[in-house]
Amino acid sequence: MFGYSQSTTNMLPSGEHEGVITKVSIYNNPNGNDKLIVEISLEDETLFSHFFTPGFAVFEELIRVAGETPKQKGEFDEQSLVDKMVKFTTEITISKKTGSEYCNVTAIKLIADEAEEAPFPEEETTPAPKKKAIK
Numbered sequence: 001m002f003g004y005s006q007s008t009t010n011m012l013p014s015g016e017h018e019g020v021i022t023k024v025s026i027y028n029n030p031n032g033n034d035k036l037i038v039e040i041s042l043e044d045e046t047l048f049s050h051f052f053t054p055g056f057a058v059f060e061e062l063i064r065v066a067g068e069t070p071k072q073k074g075e076f077d078e079q080s081l082v083d084k085m086v087k088f089t090t091e092i093t094i095s096k097k098t099g100s101e102y103c104n105v106t107a108i109k110l111i112a113d114e115a116e117e118a119p120f121p122e123e124e125t126t127p128a129p130k131k132k133a134i135k
Helices: 057-065 111-116
Strands: 015-027 035-042 047-052 085-094 101-110
Touching: 015 047, 035 057, 047 057, 047 101, 057 101, 085 111, 101 111
Parallel strands: none
Antiparallel strands: 015 035, 015 085, 035 047, 085 101
């Protein structure tokens, strides 16, 4: 008996999205590099699933989301991605051969990283010195 559970996976429009990584699994690709299947739940509970392939820049970004430094060759605990809040960018592309539409992730990062990269750090507010009255 083959046990399974089905979930709805949606294609997202091109643009930026935010969500939490809820599941990561390994796809043992018989025709090349293994891939990571990352499932992200958006705030409205839309589920989005994407294959991340080693060798692509966005895969290196995924390694950074896991808290690791990308290397030429290595390994990381893919389960450390689960429960991470991320912002990611999607782009709809059309296959030249089949005309089918695909939703590709072109960038991904931790939402917490944005606070560190803010162009204007929050400044401490101190009260202005009191002026002395002139007599």
